[in-house]
Amino acid sequence: xxxxxxxxxxxxxxEKEDVTxxxxxxxxxxxxxxxxxxxxxxxxxxxxxxRNSFDEQxxxxxxxxxxxxxxxxxxxxxxxxxxxxxxxxxxxxxSDPRSGGNMLTFGGGTRLMVKP
Amino acid sequence: xxxxxQHPSRVICKSGTSVKIxxxxxxxxxxxxxxxxxxxxxxxxxxxxxxxxxxATYEQGVEKDKFLINHASLTLSTLTVTSAHPExxxxxxxxxxxxxxxxxxxxxxxxxxxx
Numbered sequence: 001x002x003x004x005x006x007x008x009x010x011x012x013x014x015e016k017e018d019v020t021x022x023x024x025x026x027x028x029x030x031x032x033x034x035x036x037x038x039x040x041x042x043x044x045x046x047x048x049x050x051r052n053s054f055d056e057q058x059x060x061x062x063x064x065x066x067x068x069x070x071x072x073x074x075x076x077x078x079x080x081x082x083x084x085x086x087x088x089x090x091x092x093x094x095s096d097p098r099s100g101g102n103m104l105t106f107g108g109g110t111r112l113m114v115k116p
Numbered sequence: 117x118x119x120x121x122q123h124p125s126r127v128i129c130k131s132g133t134s135v136k137i138x139x140x141x142x143x144x145x146x147x148x149x150x151x152x153x154x155x156x157x158x159x160x161x162x163x164x165x166x167x168x169x170x171x172a173t174y175e176q177g178v179e180k181d182k183f184l185i186n187h188a189s190l191t192l193s194t195l196t197v198t199s200a201h202p203e204x205x206x207x208x209x210x211x212x213x214x215x216x217x218x219x220x221x222x223x224x225x226x227x228x229x230x231x
Binding site: 037043091096098104105106107108 | 158
């Protein structure tokens with residue numbers, strides 16, 4: 001069975017601090033995709049990244065970076081120099097092999113609060 | 117980029133009534149759409165997979181007679197919450213994938229409140 005665990009339910013930081021959101025996953029598939037989404041208070045899901053299981057290179061996009069460690073089944077997300085606008089709930093998700101991998105299993109989410 | 121639109125974004129209804137939520141892919145054909153439910157301060161849970169022209173596939177524990185899904189065209193799936201009760205109050209989000217690829221798009225969500 002697929003499972004995504006985000007151990008941190010809430011994190012509070014002060015603006016300009018760096019923060020890392022953890023994500024650990026379980027799957028028996030050899031090919032899969034990992035995702036991160038941001039959900040602001042308005043509710044819509046904002047796509048941040050999709051990572052193929054064969055691509056273990058870390059990725060950086062502006063203040064965002066992702067560390068994919070297949071050996072530990074982790075896909076952690078770091079925000080550098082956090083800003084108040086980063087306050088949101090962040091979800092890590094894993095593609096489900098059913099329906100071609102477009103179905104997602106979500107982690108419980110991490111609520112990030114960035115204080116000015 | 118591709119857009120998935122949901123309507124209505126918010127709906128309040130009385131207990132016992134039925135509510136229909138639409139999910140449209142605006143600039144691509146979606147052979148498959150997915151419906152998720154998110155209770156307050158919880159994660160998204162997959163309810164069902166909506167397949168164009170065939171019956172939906174429901175996840176374990178989701179009542180198919182209560183949550184009717186219709187995917188009559190390649191751009192529209194509807195979720196009808198029948199005889200809604202307060203415990204059905206939730207945020208419902210759809211996603212759609214374009215044919216042949218792993219492009220996945222989420223709608224803006226529909227917040228249902230049952231009084």
